[in-house]
Amino acid sequence: MSNPTAAILIIGDEILSGRTRDANMHFLAGQLTEAGIQLKEARMVPDDRDVIVDAVNTLRKSCDYVFTSGGIGPTHDDITADCIAAAFGANIGVRKDAYDLLDAHYKRQNKEFNEARQRMARIPDGATLIENPVSIAPGFTMENVNVMAGVPSVFEAMVASVLPTLTGGAPLLSQTYRINRGEGDIAGPLGELAAEYPEISIGSYPFTENGMFGANIVMRSTDAAKLDAAMVKLAGLFPA
C-alpha cells in the first residue's frame, strides 16, 4: 500500500497510570482510515521531556505525519511545545498571532490573561497554528508534526482543522463478514484465502455471544474490485 503513513503520540502520566482512558487514539485512527492515511503506530508516553523528544524524533522520521495529543495547556506539566521545539532544535517563544487570539478571548471573558495563560501562546519558530474553535488556545504544525490538545472535544476540533490540509491517499475500504463458528473451525480455509489475496489485509476477530463462538472477518483494501471478489469467495466458503 502506498498511502501516506502516520503515527500518534499520546502524552500524559494520567493515561499510563490508568486514571484516564485515552479516547483520542481511537478517534483519530478512524479519521485517518477514512482519509486514506495509514496509521502505523500509536505510542503513549509520560510527561517526561527526554522520552517525548526521543519519540517525536523517531516517529517524524518513520512516518509521513505525526499527531500528538496532550500537554499544551497552561500548567507546569504542559511541556509538549517545548519538547517539540527541542526535537527540531528550534527556538520557542510567545508568538504575536497566538498571543492576540488569546488576549481577545480572555478580554471577552473578563478573565486575566496572566503569565500562565500566556504560556499557551508559546509556539516553536517556524510552526503554523492549528485553529481551536472550542477553547481558542491553538495547536500547531511543525513540519510533519501536528501538536494538539488532549481534551477530547478540543482534540477532535483540531483534527477537523488539520485533516483537510493533509495529503491523503485512496480510502482504505473495509468489509466485514460474520461467521457463527469458532475461529478454530474456519482458520484453515481462511488462511488459504489470505494467501490467495496477499494484497488484502484479512483479520479474524473472535467473539462469544450467548455462549456461542463466532468471528467477524474483516477485509481491508484500497481496491474495491479485489475486495468484492475476496468477499464473494469468503461467503462461498462459509455460507450464512
Add this chain to the structure above:
Amino acid sequence: MSNPTAAILIIGDEILSGRTRDANMHFLAGQLTEAGIQLKEARMVPDDRDVIVDAVNTLRKSCDYVFTSGGIGPTHDDITADCIAAAFGANIGVRKDAYDLLDAHYKRQNKEFNEARQRMARIPDGATLIENPVSIAPGFTMENVNVMAGVPSVFEAMVASVLPTLTGGAPLLSQTYRINRGEGDIAGPLGELAAEYPEISIGSYPFTENGMFGANIVMRSTDAAKLDAAMVKLAGLFPA
C-alpha cells in the same frame, strides 16, 4: 521512584484502523499502578512481523516487564508467538502440556482439535504457560515478556494469573482535588507547589461542566505522608 517498570505492546491491525477500540491498555495500566509497577510506555503496532519483533526487543530491554495483547489465536493473522520466538532467537513448536490442555478442552466440547487449533499449542522453547480459565488456550511468559490474548475477558483473566507472580513495588498512591476554576487561574501557584514537591507527580486535568471551567489536580507518590502534606497545602491554596 525505584518501582519496577513495565511496557504494554498492543498488537493488531484492527486497533490501528480504528475498527476496534483497545480496552486492555487501560485495564492493565490500572492493575499495574495498584501493584506498584510503573507503566512507562504503551505501544500499538500492526500485525507486522518485523515491527513486532523490533518493538519486543526494544521494550524488553528498557523495562522490567513487558505485556503483549493480541495475536495468539488459531488464524493466519495470529503471529505473536512466532514473533516472540524470533525476538529471543528461540525455537518454537507444539508443546505437550499446552497440547494436552487444548486436546482435553475440545474433546469435552466435541469439537475437532484440528491443525488450526493446534497452532495455539505452539510455544517458544523456555517459556512458561499463563493459565487461561476462560477459553483454555494459554498465554506464556518468556523471560520478562508476558504474552496474552487480545479478547478483553481473556486478557483480564491472564493478567489475574500473571500479576501475583511478579515483583511489585510500593503501590503508587493517588489523591485528587477538584478546583472549580480554570487552569489558567491556578497554574502559577500550582507550578510553585510542584517545584516545592519534586518527588510528587502533580498533574492538572481540566474539565468543563455546565459551561464552567475546572481542573482535577491529581497527586501521585509512593510516600503517603508527603502526599498528605502536599494535599493539605494545595487545599490551603485553593479552598473549596
